[in-house]
Amino acid sequence: MGLDPPETPSWLTIVANVDRSRSPWVVSSEPISADGTLAAVGIIRQLSGESRVTLYSRHKVGRLPDNQLVIKQRVVSGNHALLVWQTNQWTIRDLGSLNGTSVNGTPLVPGTTGILKAGDIVAFGDQTQRWTLESDGPPQAAAVNMGSGKAIESDGELLILPHEDDPLVSIFPDNRGNWVCERMSDTGGSLHSVKDLERLTVGNQVFQLHLPEAVEGTISHKPVSPTLETIEMVIRHTADWETDVRVQVYWPGGGVDLGSSTHNRLLLILAQRLIESRADKTVDPWMFVDEVLSEMGTPRTPAESATLNVWIFRCRKGISSAGVEGPAGLIERRPQARQLRLGIERVRLEVLSS
Secondary structure, eight states: OOOOOOOOSSSEEEEEEEOTTSOSSOOOSSOOOTTSOOOOOEEEEETTSSOEEEOOSEEEEESSTTSSEEOOOTTSOSSOEEEEEETTEEEEEEOSOSSOEEETTEEOOTTOEEEEOTTOEEEESSTTSEEEEEEEOOOOOEEEETTTOOEEEOBTTBEEEEETTEEEEEEEEOTTSOEEEEEEETTEEEEEEOOTTOEEEETTEEEEEEOOSOHHHHHHHSOOOOBTTTOEEEEEEOTTSSSOOEEEEEETTEEEEEEEOTTHHHHHHHHHHHHHHHHOTTSOSOEEHHHHHHHTTOOOOHHHHHHHHHHHHHHHHHHHHTTOBOGGGGEEEETTTTEEEEOOSOEEEEEEOO
16 A cells, blocks of 8 residues: 655644654555565576676676686686676677577677577576576676775665775766766765776775666666655654654655664754755755754764764665665765755654653
């Protein structure tokens, strides 16, 4: 059953003295998409073994270690074949291998491109190296650590480097479908475009990016998902802000309870400023980082700025995990100016009764 929106005459509301034992509506604990599911990512699985590989947007297969799928068998050439996500489908091209590539038993002509669908069987070299396209969903963004070889995959549309507990870099698609990199530090930050296969230095580590070349194609492959424009966020909190800062989001036909977390205080702070700016045009919805830290009751130090970065990431991740598109826009940043703003317009604050 879909989630019915609460009746309210305005898009922006503050509700006081909400009984904590009653919920304004029922929300599910898991995200609900238009058809009840979220699209799977591309996966290729070995038929004669246990290997199961998540595909990048460009996935090269061969015997040499520079391939994304390394098959150490003599029948497989050094750089044997290339799988590519394009125009909402997976394609495969033989790279001039010695023993060839076949799809469902039909050899590929070297240099030509074939289309793969879920369930198709690909043989690299001979029929002893058979793999099946287990899922033909779109690829996720990913980054491979060039030192360790470890891959870090995106959470929805957010790719965080070097890891979630130290989010120095966020990579996500902008509103035009181009991949951008947001770097943050205690002294400010920057925003710039990035591309597939680009190498990115983060701290003392180097990562190679694997980014779907056509973000619009990736998005269109998924079921219709809620966006920041179609959701309403409800932030429920106690008068003292110390406990029970709970966030719920809903959209026509679905909703999710994101639970109570410390980082939800950041959403509360930015939501209050947004509400004030709607009531008083002289109030700027953009807040300086120092203001935010002050509202949080902490001094501006490198450690607290790092904590703020983690909170921003976790707030965005919550929205991303709910299946909402464009999660990076939940909290907008002006890195050079060190300012933040809540990036949605439909938000409700509800004060829980004691």
